[in-house]
Amino acid sequence: MFTDKSRSRGTDAPGAGLSLEGIAKHYGSVRAVDDVSLTIEPGQFVTLLGASGSGKTTLLRVIAGFLEPSAGRVLIDGRDVTAVPVHRRNIGMVFQSYALFPHLSVARNIAFPLAMRGMRKAERRELVTQALESVHLPGYEDRMPAQLSGGQRQRVALARAIVSRPSLLLMDEPLGALDRRLREVLQVEILKLSRELGLTVVNVTHDQEEAFTMSDRIALLADGKLVQYASPEEIYTRPVSDVAAGFLGEANLLRGVLTRAADGRLTLPAQDGHVEIDAATAVRSAPDAGDEVVVVVRPWSVGVERLGRDGAEPGAPCWLRGRLSAVIYAGDSQKLIVERPDGSEVVVRRSMDGQFEAAPGEEVLLTWSSRDAVVTTAG
Amino acid sequence: MRAGLFVRVFGLVFAAILIIPTVVVTATAFTEGSIITFPPQGMSWRWFEEVLTDPVWTGAIRTSLTVGVLAAVIAVLVGTSLALAAARSGLLPSSLVVAVGMTPMVVPLVVVAIGVYFVYVRIGLYGGILSLALAHAVLGVPFVLVNVLAALRSLDPHVEEAARACGAGPVRTLLRVTVPQILPAALIGGLFAFITSWDEVVVAIFLNTPTLRTLPVVIWGQVRSGLEPSTSAVATILTVVSLVVFALTAAISSRRSRSRRVH
Ligand SMILES: Nc1ncnc2c1ncn2[C@@H]1O[C@H](COP(=O)(O)OP(=O)(O)O)[C@@H](O)[C@H]1O
Ligand SMILES: [Mg+2]
Numbered sequence: 001m002f003t004d005k006s007r008s009r010g011t012d013a014p015g016a017g018l019s020l021e022g023i024a025k026h027y028g029s030v031r032a033v034d035d036v037s038l039t040i041e042p043g044q045f046v047t048l049l050g051a052s053g054s055g056k057t058t059l060l061r062v063i064a065g066f067l068e069p070s071a072g073r074v075l076i077d078g079r080d081v082t083a084v085p086v087h088r089r090n091i092g093m094v095f096q097s098y099a100l101f102p103h104l105s106v107a108r109n110i111a112f113p114l115a116m117r118g119m120r121k122a123e124r125r126e127l128v129t130q131a132l133e134s135v136h137l138p139g140y141e142d143r144m145p146a147q148l149s150g151g152q153r154q155r156v157a158l159a160r161a162i163v164s165r166p167s168l169l170l171m172d173e174p175l176g177a178l179d180r181r182l183r184e185v186l187q188v189e190i191l192k193l194s195r196e197l198g199l200t201v202v203n204v205t206h207d208q209e210e211a212f213t214m215s216d217r218i219a220l221l222a223d224g225k226l227v228q229y230a231s232p233e234e235i236y237t238r239p240v241s242d243v244a245a246g247f248l249g250e251a252n253l254l255r256g257v258l259t260r261a262a263d264g265r266l267t268l269p270a271q272d273g274h275v276e277i278d279a280a281t282a283v284r285s286a287p288d289a290g291d292e293v294v295v296v297v298r299p300w301s302v303g304v305e306r307l308g309r310d311g312a313e314p315g316a317p318c319w320l321r322g323r324l325s326a327v328i329y330a331g332d333s334q335k336l337i338v339e340r341p342d343g344s345e346v347v348v349r350r351s352m353d354g355q356f357e358a359a360p361g362e363e364v365l366l367t368w369s370s371r372d373a374v375v376t377t378a379g
Numbered sequence: 380m381r382a383g384l385f386v387r388v389f390g391l392v393f394a395a396i397l398i399i400p401t402v403v404v405t406a407t408a409f410t411e412g413s414i415i416t417f418p419p420q421g422m423s424w425r426w427f428e429e430v431l432t433d434p435v436w437t438g439a440i441r442t443s444l445t446v447g448v449l450a451a452v453i454a455v456l457v458g459t460s461l462a463l464a465a466a467r468s469g470l471l472p473s474s475l476v477v478a479v480g481m482t483p484m485v486v487p488l489v490v491v492a493i494g495v496y497f498v499y500v501r502i503g504l505y506g507g508i509l510s511l512a513l514a515h516a517v518l519g520v521p522f523v524l525v526n527v528l529a530a531l532r533s534l535d536p537h538v539e540e541a542a543r544a545c546g547a548g549p550v551r552t553l554l555r556v557t558v559p560q561i562l563p564a565a566l567i568g569g570l571f572a573f574i575t576s577w578d579e580v581v582v583a584i585f586l587n588t589p590t591l592r593t594l595p596v597v598i599w600g601q602v603r604s605g606l607e608p609s610t611s612a613v614a615t616i617l618t619v620v621s622l623v624v625f626a627l628t629a630a631i632s633s634r635r636s637r638s639r640r641v642h
Binding site for chain 2: 064066085087090091092095097099101102103112113116117157160161164170
């Protein structure tokens with residue numbers, strides 16, 4: 001119903017396209033955002049993902065218009081809006097702190113953007129009712145924000161952000177203040193709602209799981225720079241750097257300089273182990289001897305077995321020896337932590353059906369196929 | 380323990396010193412006799428009756444109320460504007476605005492009074508009720524400024540940003556989102572400004588004319604020409620009004636903190 005209405009009004013196409021061209025924001029010598037360019041297609045759900053301080057909020061505020069970039073342009077549907085003030089950008093915004101108007105009822109909070117656009121009262125009421133239904137809070141019109149729980153407040157804030165069909169929905173860690181269960185429920189609801197309305201969404205989070213479940217594309221930021229901009233699957237399977245590999249999903253990172261063995265195969269030198277490289281798994285250019293690389297091995301790709309006492313070298317192309325230092329049961333999987341002779345750790349994941357029966361302290365052998373590893377570079 | 384006892388005794392003595400004069404004055408207002416005595420003789424409302432039917436006293440009460448309300452309104456407008464300028468505009472350094480707004484609290488009252496007197500005589504404002512209200516408003520501005528500034532600083536800045544994102548320009552954001560949120564604080568500041576004017580005597584004496592005398596000025600005149608129980612009655616009225624206004628500020632702040640409660 002909500003969607004039909006927007007179609008019949010016909011004035012606003014669902015979401016807008018967004019382009020960032022060389023956006024930078026400097027504070028003195030701090031480069032909060034450093035030359036970020038990316039394009040978001042209409043209707044896409046994009047997440048800005050990165051560690052705390054990586055520039056996510058700064059970039060989002062540049063998109064919203066709260067901050068003027070030191071360099072670069074912001075284009076909404078091809079139009080340069082870099083100099084357009086916030087209130088004329090036709091955006092919806094959701095903050096981690098909810099930011100409801102404390103002196104206004106729920107209904108008047110949600111009606112606020114409509115009133116600002118000059119809509120008449122009678123029309124507003126119907127849209128407010130619909131918006132409240134779409135966030136599963138029917139009948140909450142007359143409550144005051146102080147009478148709502150955190151989750152309810154964020155639902156109201158979401159209703160307020162979408163009620164006027166903005167061309168962009170911007171969210172800065174919208175679920176950051178909520179408990180885990182509620183966060184997961186709202187992730188699904190927000191995603192569903194934004195799809196139904198065809199909204200273009202830019203969401204900020206430091207939670208990789210949230211980024212993974214919600215996004216069409218993830219813009220991975222580190223130190224203000226765009227590390228990788230791709231679908232979650234692509235970042236997971238083809239991380240452009242160790243930073244990207246480490247951020248999305250668990251990863252074992254093996255670093256070193258490649259050498260070429262007598263038989264022509266590329267290997268990464270490893271103490272108490274042997275790591276062959278499959279050149280086809282290289283994310284960037286074809287690797288060669290002398291290249292400094294990072295080999296990414298996902299915990300799920302690693303096989304583990306007890307080490308025989310004979311001390312014979314295993315014949316597998318990729319193997320490492322180590323001592324099992326911990327066995328952790330993490331929900332639906334078994335997590336093994338193996339300490340290597342050089343002090344580094346390798347994480348192994350097993351399904352609960354294929355549990356590895358061993359006690360910490362035992363010597364183990366880790367093996368994997370070189371095709372399941374990814375060769376990338378240090379970021 | 381001994382320190383605690385000392386603090387308690389000291390507190391009691393101090394409170395007694397503060398309260399006893401008020402109690403004495405109030406008690407003498409209810410005397411049946413025609414001179415001020417403590418303890419009062421009997422118990423009667425006759426001096427209150429006399430005050431409320433004497434045109435000198437009722438005129439002074441009316442003048443005081445008018446000046447106080449006008450001063451409070453002006454102080455609220457000016458103080459709130461200054462606070463907004465300090466906290467939000469970015470045009471002037473906030474510390475400068477605060478320093479200017481707070482000077483009436485620091486400068487001795489006599490100096491303010493003489494200064495206002497000279498300026499008013501020079502520019503021809505002397506003698507008007509609005510002129511006195513204006514001078515009193517200056518004394519009330521710091522209360523509004525401090526209160527509103529504190530309220531502004533405790534606001535979530537994202538709320539105003541949310542308004543901007545909702546399509547409200549800076550002015551509409553100010554009027555429809557910022558100001559309503561600081562209204563209780565401005566109101567409390569205004570009530571303090573009213574009390575300041577209500578019992579202010581130095582500036583009021585400098586600016587008094589035969590037709591422009593506030594309650595404290597008339598009391599001052601009466602006291603110099605000999606005390607009567609009617610003066611005590613007026614003083615009691617003065618105190619009661621102050622207490623009522625003070626209770627009002629307390630009510631507003633407790634309501635505000637209740638509506639702010641977070642779950
Ligand atoms: N107003 C500011 N002045 C100076 N430095 C700032 C300012 N805002 C942000 N920064 C710096 O810019 C970097 C990025 O900040 P931010 O965008 O808030 O990161 P994130 O949202 O990813 O945690 C941080 O190093 C932060 O300290
Ligand atoms: Mg942030």
